[in-house]
Amino acid sequence: MERERKLKVLLVGNGGREHALASKLLQSGKVQQIICVPGNGGTAAMDRCQNLSLRVDDFEGIGRCVSVHNISMVVVGPELPLSLGITDYLKRKNVQVFGPSKEGAQIESSKSWAKALMDEAGIVTARSKTFTDAMEAKAYVALQGAPIVVKADGLAAGKGVVVAATVEEAQAAIDELFENNYRTLVIEEYLTGQEVSVLALTDGLTIRPLLPAQDHKRIGDGDTGANTGGMGAYSPAPIATPELMERIGKEVLEPAIATLKSRNIDYRGILYAGLMITPAGEPKVLEFNCRFGDPETQAILPLLETPLEDLLLACAEQRLAQQPPLVWKSGVSTCVVIAAGGYPGNYQKGREITGIGEAEALGADVFHAGTQVKQQKLVTDGGRVLGVTAIGDNFEEAIAQAYAAVDCIKFDEMYYRRDIGDRVRKS
Structure with a gap:
């Protein structure tokens, strides 16, 4: 009888998402050890878990750690190291990685690139235009009117989006984002409805959606005030019925992965669709992310019964189709x-x-x-x-x-x- 494979996992990141991932992975007897880079106070206190004080973009240091500790798989939490190419670096060293390549991570790191991909894939999204000049952007806003959405075309830790109620507010946001050294902005139509987050596991060929969640992005009660990385979440989101989830799979997730594949982009990790469900019940993509959401992950993973390590390794090794259907707790x-x-x-x-x-x-x-x-x-x-x-x-x-x-x-x-x-x- 074959001995059960024991896994050593290196987990990149230091947020709540990473603590939730570590906690779920350590529920399994198959996971021998987790090393968190750099981790936080929660991961420091867990059995079979060790923090290592390296930056998430110290690829050379992470690579040495993988070699020294005989790591089986690297799981990348945040978008920054993915956008900088950590997966490409580690794969050149024959390391199994859960997380897309630098090219694939552009689906989050460049909103204009993502818009072009959605257009090619026929995915319904908000009408938008891309600008590199503040005066042209402000003239466009004046022509379109408000409400309107101004987005920084780059990573902004969930805080680079301004939903402007007036033209003046939108134009001020344009000035502020350019002053903060964002070179490109995407100006987008304002969509009404309910937002829902759908995170899907993929090995670049097969897609397995997780339970849908709803996030609360604004700092204040009643969804008021500035945007944040997320102030809370719940799952499963009732608005995302099984029928709607099937539609999201066919109209959003599958076309996105197929288009990535047609561009020869090897995308293994999480494809996270931030969607607006319009009053007519139509799903429209607000954005794609290339990693587990935070705090959605903290709401979703405690409900997962299927061993997480099996799923992540199957994605990294491109054999997700062989995995049985996901099993969830009731509640x-x-x-x-x-x-x-x-x-x-x-x-x-x-x-x-x-x-x-x-x-x-x-x-x-x-x-x-x-x-x-x-x-x-x-x-x-x-x-x-x-x-x-x-x-x-x-x-x-x-x-x-x-x-x-x-x-x-x-x-x-x-x-x-x-x-x-x-x-x-x-x-």
Whole structure:
């Protein structure tokens, strides 16, 4: 009888998404060890998990670590190292990597490139135009009117999109983004409806969508204020019915992967479609991302029954079609993000965090993002600090449990939205 293969995984990133990935992977006896580069205060405290203080773009250092620790697979969390070509670098060293190539990562790192790909694939998206000149962009906005959407054509950590209610607001956003050294902007029509996030596993040939989720991007209750990386999420999103998910697969995910393949782009990892479901029920793509969403991952993975390592390795080795259908727990989940006061603007670091044990004793998963251990104390180290996830039989229950756990946690100037999941609370 063949001995079960034990895996050593190197996980790139230091956010809540990476803690959620590490937590799910370590639920399996097949995973012998995880090394997180650089990890956070949560991954530092996990058994069979070790943080390594390297930058996510230190490809040479990561490559040495892979060799020294006999790593079986590298899983890349954030978009930055993917956009810089970490997968290409490691594959040249014959390392199995979950994450697309630099060319494939352009689906997130360049909105204009993604728009061209969608046009070629026949994927329905918002009408848009690309600009490299501020005066031309402002003239276009004046002609189109508002509301209108201004997007930086590059990575902006979820904060490079301005939904402008007036022409003046859009023109100010154009000036600000060019002043912040974005060389290209995409001006896009404003779509109405409900947003939904669909993350799909793919090996470049086969696609397996995960449960749909809805994210809360604005900093303030009632979806007000500045855009953030995400202040909370819930899954599965009721608006994404099985019928709609089938349509998204056929009209969005499959054409995208087929078009990437036709361009000889080997795309193995997550294809994440951010969609607007119009009042008529039509899915339109707002954006594609090349990695697991954050905080959607913290809401989705706790519901996954299928061993995650099997899925990630099958994608990396291009044999996803051989995997059985995904199995999910019954129930629903809600994740509430706790941020540092002032986020997404200026905020303080180094605030001591207490109460996580009490929150976990209530049955919640507390995923660390901006945390680190200093002098044996857990302290804040980022804008989004923690993601608190609870599972319930229904959203009323899951939301109540998540907020009960949030109430246990304390640090100076902590902030969180109090309306995560309100749209589906009674479903």
